[in-house]
Amino acid sequence: MKIEYRRLTEKELNTFIDMRIKQLREEGAKEDIDLVPALKQYYIRHMGDGTFVSWLAFDGDRIIGTSGISFVEKPPYFGCPSGKIGLLSSMFTDPDYRRKSIAKELLTRVVHDAKEYGCGTVQITASDMGVKLYSNFGFVPNKNFMQYKLS
Template identity: 80%
Template structure:
C-alpha cells in the first residue's frame, strides 16, 4: 500500500462531498435536506478565495482520507492577536485504512496551512472517535464552548 497526499481540487468535489456526507452519517447526523448543493456552493466559493483548504490521502487514485480547514477572522483577542482562526472539519478516513497514521498526517498538513495563513488558533467540534487523535496532537478542551441554534 502506497499512500500519497495532495490538495483537494474542484475535480475531486463529487467524491469529497460524498465522503463528507458519509462522515456526518457516521457521526449520527439526522438528515432532512439534500446537503450536496450547499456543500458544493461552500467549497467552490471558499476554495476560490483561499479561505478553505483540504488535503487528501490517496491509495492509488482512490481518495481514502479527507481533511478540511476553513479560515475565519474574528476581532483580535489576547489568546489570538491576529483574530484569524482555523476551523477544522471533514476529518475522515475510510474505515479500512484507520489506525495507520493517515488522519494524523492529514491533520498535520491542514494545521500547517492554518499556521501559514496566520491563524493563531485552530478549533474543532470533535467526534467521539476523533477526541483521542486531537488530544494526542495537542488540542485541549474548551469547556466554555456554547452554541445557540437559530
C-alpha cells in the same frame, strides 16, 4: 501500500462531498435536507477565495482520507492576537484505512496551512472517535463552547 497526499481540487469535489456526507452520517447527523448543493457551493466559493483548504489521502486513484480547514477572522483577543482562526472539518478516514496515521498526517498538513495563513488558533468540534487523535496532537478541550441554533 503507498499513501499519497494531495490538495483537494474541483476534480475531486464530488467524491469529497460524498465522503463528508458519510462522515456526518457516521457521527449520527439527522438528514432532513439534501446538503450536497450547499456543500458544493460552499467549497467552490471558499476554495476560490483561499478561505478553505483540504488535503486528501490517496491509495492509487482512490480517496481514502479527507481533511479540511476554513479560515475565519474575528476581532483579535489575548488568546489569538491575529484574530484569525482555523476551523477544522471533514476529517475522515475510510474505515478500512484507520489506525495507520493517515488522519494524523492530514491534520499535520492542514494545521501547517493554518500557520501559513496566519491563524493563531485551530478549533474543532471533535467526534467521539476523533478526541484521541486531537488530544495526542495537542488540542485541549474548551469547556465553555456553546452554540445557539437559529433555525
